[in-house]
Amino acid sequence: MPTTGMRGSARRAIVFFFAALLALAAIGTASARAGQPGGITDEAREMHNLYLFTLLLGAVVFVIVEGVLIYCLIKFRKKDDSLPVQIHGSNIVEFIWTVIPVIIVIALFSYSFVVLRNIEHKENPVDLTVNVTGFQFQWQFTYCQNDLGKGANAPTQAKDSKYQGPCTAEADEFSIIGTAKDEPTVVIPLDEPVEFRLKSNDVIHSFYVRDFLYKLDVIPGRDNKFTVTARETGTYVGQCAELCGLNHSIMRFKLEVKTRADFDTWMADQKAESKSAARAP
């Protein structure tokens, strides 16, 4: 094997590795969107903290392993033709570096298990239910007019967790359906536990609001639901996250979080509108 020029190419390779990894780190940190948005619900904030914990552990592992790699490439680059000491392995070292990932795994799993239980095993009753129907290629959001919630401070009762269809009577239903030109907007009140019940009659969709840091699939033949308590008013983007066919990419919607008073006003306006629409021709 030719040895002339080897050190030059070794140096180039090392400098290159350095530059590439620095560039990688630079893209990550320089970007204004270097991380996940913080989320707007109680649940999202908990999940975001878990994300940050995972990111921290991942960053530590990344820096250490890439650091050792780069150190090796510099320190142990070929200097002469002598044969290095032939080390075949070491049980102690193998044991140590098996235990390290075990500890990391236990830490990550335990934390994620706790967060999972907190966001999914809610004892709290829900105050308002929004029925979401995904279909190719739109969303329908249905509220029950006789059960629009009472606000966070009003006494609430636990609802029967068994799914009973959108509303008790069809006349009670009030729906918002998106059209190709207009993305539908689903409105929920601030500071109240809101339950989303997801339903599909055609193919699988996925109900995804970015700032919930959460998505749940909308599966035909299966009634999925989840509960969130939003803590920030505003308008947020949502989108179908499971490939559902031709126009999957435009199956978008908006989610608006309003204070209870604004929510009630909005709902009254919607009712008036739909009544006048019903009375016309």
Added chain:
Amino acid sequence: MASVAVPKQGGYSRPLILEWITTVDHKKLGILYLYTSLFFFAVGGVLALLVRTQLAVADNNFVDNHAYNQIFTMHASAMLFLFIIPIWAGFGNYLVPLQIGALDMAFPRINALSFWLFPPAGIIMFAGFLVKDGAAQAGWTAYSPLAKTLGTGMDLWIIAVAILGVSSTIGAANFLVTMFRMRAPGMTMFRMPIFCWTMLVTSVLQLLATPVLASALTMLFIDRNFGGNFFDPNGGGNAVLWQNVFWFYSHPAVYIMILPGMGIVSEILPVFSRKPLFGYKAFIFATMGIGGLGFSVWAHHMFTTGAVLKPWFGFMTFLIGIPTGVKMFNWLGTLWRGQISFEAPMLFALGFISMFLIGGINGAFSAAVPVDFALHDTYFVVAHIHYVLFGGSVFAVFGGLYYWFPKIWGRKLNERLGQIHFALMFIGFNLAFFPMHLLGLDGMPRRIATYNDFNNWQALNMLSTGGAFLISLSMIPFIAAVVMAFMRPKDQPNDPWDANTLEWATTSPPPVHNFDEIPEIHSERPLFDLRHGTNPGH
């Protein structure tokens, strides 16, 4: 080696094309596998460029939704089913018999059959572009009931994947019998090269997982064509069932796609560090561990269905990190106190280690179930799979090609062009796929044909598209190196790298019967022993 009657090379003549079509020689079949899968790599790459062109700017209409869904579906299907999986069969075919000192594979004709099932399957899959409604467009995961509603291209996709499954299954059986029964005297199981071990575990995975895929595909075909309702809730079926059976194959399949790459890296690192692989047996057990655990994590693709036991699958997924971590540390231990030189194969192997690490770390985010709720089906997952299967597998493929090119074709690829190839690919790869992490965290779903400017996703997408074109640019020095090599005479010695394993004991390229003489085998590095003696101090 016992004396056997060997047909003399060139003893009878046939037209070259007939020779290649009818060959049962594992080396020729290996080369056919390599050529065919690299062809599909190029096709899949062109489809990737179409995807990236469409996504470069917001609200783009370079292609319409209908075309886009076909393009990304066929990109993934080509890359996974027609490139990565078969190219390992190519390396395996060429190398396994040579590395264990065998004359050929155990069943040469079955070997030819498993290769010749592969090109027709590719043609059938791509024939979808010619039929009404176009090629498959339900993603490479073909989720049902969506897959039930699509056109004939979907049937062609099912048939093609089923044929490839047959090819893999009989190929896997062949590899296993070859490794169990055909090893040269002295080549005990724990002296087999690591690449063989990874092919062994891969073959076990294929043998166990592929039949499940076959059953899933059969059920889907019945659903589509004969009024079945296995996966259609409107007829009493279960939509989530498809995901269970599909991922029961496809998660082990991810290890099928990466383990041989790890094997190649584990062949290259010791040679260019002048040291043995650190923890040879630990590495084998880690490979088995990954293979075994691979069967218990499939539902981590389904956390957002709400229909699986999330803590269990999250836990099992985290566990995968342990054997994978052991491998990572073993690679570093191999470099430690070595004499490291930076020839092209080594550059790609080091690229593999540094990038696969990222693919491991970003996998942990999806194993943490509540974090996965946000990241699932976003570009973060796309980044993850490409850091594993491109930063991992594809870098290993090129490392392997630079490393074994002298053995297979008797010529060496130009070192300088190899360096340029690596540099462009490494930079292009990170430009293309690192921004996808950020897009995914920002909520960009995968598989969308276009996105709204409202989201401010354009800058990162543009960066990613630039990276994709840089990757395709990096193929120019590679192709130039190959063309230049073929213009030169076959001048490579048996062992141009001072390597360790048995394939370097024979001529480059090897004769039809592989070995005139097999050296004595006392360890997992017979050629090292030949050069330096079997001093136990080594």
